[in-house]
Amino acid sequence: MNNTRPLGAGRLALVRRPAPGLADGLLTHLARTPVDTAAALRQWEEYVAALREHGWRTIEVEPADECPDSVFVEDTVVVYRSAALITRPGADSRLPETAGTERAVTRLGCLVGRITAPGTLDGGDVLKIGDTIYVGRGGRTNAEGVRQLRAAFEPLGARVVAVPVGSVLHLKSAVTALPDGTVIGHPPLVDAPGLFPRFLPVPEEAGAHVVLLGDDRLLISSAAPRSAELLASLGYRPVPVDIGEFEKLEGCVTCLSVRLRDLPPAPADPLGGRSAG
Numbered sequence: 001m002n003n004t005r006p007l008g009a010g011r012l013a014l015v016r017r018p019a020p021g022l023a024d025g026l027l028t029h030l031a032r033t034p035v036d037t038a039a040a041l042r043q044w045e046e047y048v049a050a051l052r053e054h055g056w057r058t059i060e061v062e063p064a065d066e067c068p069d070s071v072f073v074e075d076t077v078v079v080y081r082s083a084a085l086i087t088r089p090g091a092d093s094r095l096p097e098t099a100g101t102e103r104a105v106t107r108l109g110c111l112v113g114r115i116t117a118p119g120t121l122d123g124g125d126v127l128k129i130g131d132t133i134y135v136g137r138g139g140r141t142n143a144e145g146v147r148q149l150r151a152a153f154e155p156l157g158a159r160v161v162a163v164p165v166g167s168v169l170h171l172k173s174a175v176t177a178l179p180d181g182t183v184i185g186h187p188p189l190v191d192a193p194g195l196f197p198r199f200l201p202v203p204e205e206a207g208a209h210v211v212l213l214g215d216d217r218l219l220i221s222s223a224a225p226r227s228a229e230l231l232a233s234l235g236y237r238p239v240p241v242d243i244g245e246f247e248k249l250e251g252c253v254t255c256l257s258v259r260l261r262d263l264p265p266a267p268a269d270p271l272g273g274r275s276a277g
């Protein structure tokens, strides 16, 4: 067994540089505390570096400097196989964020669809586990958004499961999944854990969010050391990152990137295929 991972071998993540007005980002469940924009930029750079160090090629979506929340790029698109569904964010101030994301996924050769009014859907409400797509129906994603997601992806082979979300901003503020499909979450914030076939409680809110870096590595907030310890005890290798300035704005490790899978190879791309983990 060896630990080498070929760099640039098909793992691709979209990221978006923080807007100058980041500190004015939306808050729904948290009280506002001052955000240090310079520290946030450093944290974002370290987050991007962590993706790269673990074999991900990162692509910067063009900045949306007029939108304070644009760094949370995950909310603007949902990718399943090679189809990219551009969202219609549930907060009006975030609507202009999608245009740049659409240009980025179009350049990557995705089939592009759009959530249209009156549907709303934030990417943070969508958790994919294999061909099962859980979608949170909450403050940002409405029933019409769920219907449009189903109509877009079920013909491609997905099964869409709607999950009520009440205590947190997005479904993925409450739960994410381990590489084996086990859903993890901090119980006080998970409205319906029984909807998931396997559910593992974690001791911290920030410990509910992991990004699968590949192999057994999990990107996790440094604000969740006890959850990281739990995951390490299960044979995973947590990779902690400090995203404290984004957590003040109800962000988490998942929402700062969009990991792409199953994209067709782009002929002009010297790296070839992009099947991501």
Ligand SMILES: NC(=O)NCCC[C@H](N)C(=O)O
Binding pocket: 025, 026, 027, 028, 069, 072, 074, 075, 091, 094, 123, 124, 125, 169, 170, 172, 173, 249, 250, 251, 252, 254, 255
């Ligand atoms: N997917 C995510 O977890 N996104 C976080 C978005 C936070 C931002 N302040 C918002 O309220 O839209």
